[in-house]
Amino acid sequence: FFADLLEDAAELGLQRLMVTADGHPDMTQMPQALQVTEALSAHSPAVALGIAGTRLSCYLLGKYAPEQLRKQWLEPTLSARTFGSFAITEPEAGTDVRGMTTVAVPDGEDYLLTGSKCWVGFAPIADFAIVLAKEGSTDRDAPMVALVVDMASPGASGNAGPELSGFRGMPNGELHFSGVRVPRAHQLQTEGFLGMMDGLNMARIDVAGYASGLLRSALLASLERANARSAFGKTLAHLPIIQRKIGRIAADYHAARALGKRAADSFTHGSGGDQDLISMAKMFASDAARRATDEAMQIHGALGIVADEAVNRMHRDAKVTQIFDGTSEIHETMLGRRALRAHAAGSLAPFVDSLPVTLSGAEHR
Missing domain, CATH: 2.40.110.10 (Butyryl-CoA Dehydrogenase, subunit A, domain 2)
Incomplete structure (x- = not known):
């Protein structure tokens, strides 16, 4: 400890x-x-x-x-x-x-x-x-x-x-x-359940932060390995498949950070934050971190399955973020249920109906 x-x-x-x-x-x-x-x-x-x-x-x-x-x-x-x-x-x-x-x-x-x-x-x-x-x-x-x-x-x-x-x-x-x-x-x-859910929302925002940190470390480790390791006379960095993996990790990292920031911003108003944004941020970032650390292990080859290697630890840490404070499946379900119920009632859930502009028929032509 x-x-x-x-x-x-x-x-x-x-x-x-x-x-x-x-x-x-x-x-x-x-x-x-x-x-x-x-x-x-x-x-x-x-x-x-x-x-x-x-x-x-x-x-x-x-x-x-x-x-x-x-x-x-x-x-x-x-x-x-x-x-x-x-x-x-x-x-x-x-x-x-x-x-x-x-x-x-x-x-x-x-x-x-x-x-x-x-x-x-x-x-x-x-x-x-x-x-x-x-x-x-x-x-x-x-x-x-x-x-x-x-x-x-x-x-x-x-x-x-x-x-x-x-x-x-x-x-x-x-x-x-x-x-x-x-x-x-x-x-x-306060009512006990509501008070603890307020705290849980805060904890879920932090999970998005843990996952974003893991995304960053997976990206940096992958860049270093790809430029240092050679195969068939060239570094791994010259292989398109490695380039694609690193490009996806970088995109997921920025997307996770953006969602996390929106969730954190919603919490500043003092009402426990936007539950939908918080669920999205927690779910997306943790799932992205698991994908990214899995790819980082692949890029490291046999070193990736060595327990003491940093990328192996990242992979294990990323899995935890998908489990605690509500599994990814639970957050998917909550978001989907709210969207479907709102649509069935003739409206759209706020996180669906949040475009900054509404396109008119003329704008579609």
Whole structure:
């Protein structure tokens, strides 16, 4: 784990890019934060995730947590002295959030929290966790609360999960709660599901940044290999098939960055961003990164399948971006469903009906 690098990043102010001096969120800095995420991810997506994960927990604290919790956790976390987790996913409930069974049962001025979360960043070392739970019952349609849980509380624990193929070095694992007493006041001051989805939108924009960074590193690695490696008396750079691969990677890189910027710009308005743009940016960039890193491995030949080679690590990291914070298939489905439902109702979804001009019949002639 790269705790020393997170401390260095904190000294540079990278974790507090989106926090004002008085501890409130500054959404206008989302585009700048995305640029930082991309730049770091070109070298280490795991370090970028460590910084972005801290920004996420601090964003939710600053925007929704009561003052006493902001005082307790915000500054130590921004300074990389404490770590916070963002916990939604469960062993039997991933994309199907309504299927989760973690429950917060009211008990006087407290909740009794019981359940488990998995695939949670910082889980083995978390000092606190922002946990989505059903309130009072595990019924599918039960209301939800988002609780800020002190992981030193009796009955709360975290442990490392299975070793992941990508984003290695970033702590990840499980959180367990067995009748943990959490004051009712220690909840995000918004409807729990909506507050966590606000945070998830931010996380998805960062995924577009991880993927864009991987696209850039795949492009640079491919350029270097193509000009350095010779075959049949010429460098690989002279082969049209290699030129086509590199041209496609470059185009995907610019397209991913453009979509990511639009998604980040939408987040600056303070309403959680444009869900459609965010889904597009996350889905397109992660899929493009997987294609690009696959091509980079091909260009590297046998070196590409050496586990310690940079392009092999990029390929494994890129796959992770297609999975977490909503799989590519889920984002495809959500976008397609919205477009089809709007069309069936006699209109167009905003992301379909967004041309800057409308062509008249005369313009078609």
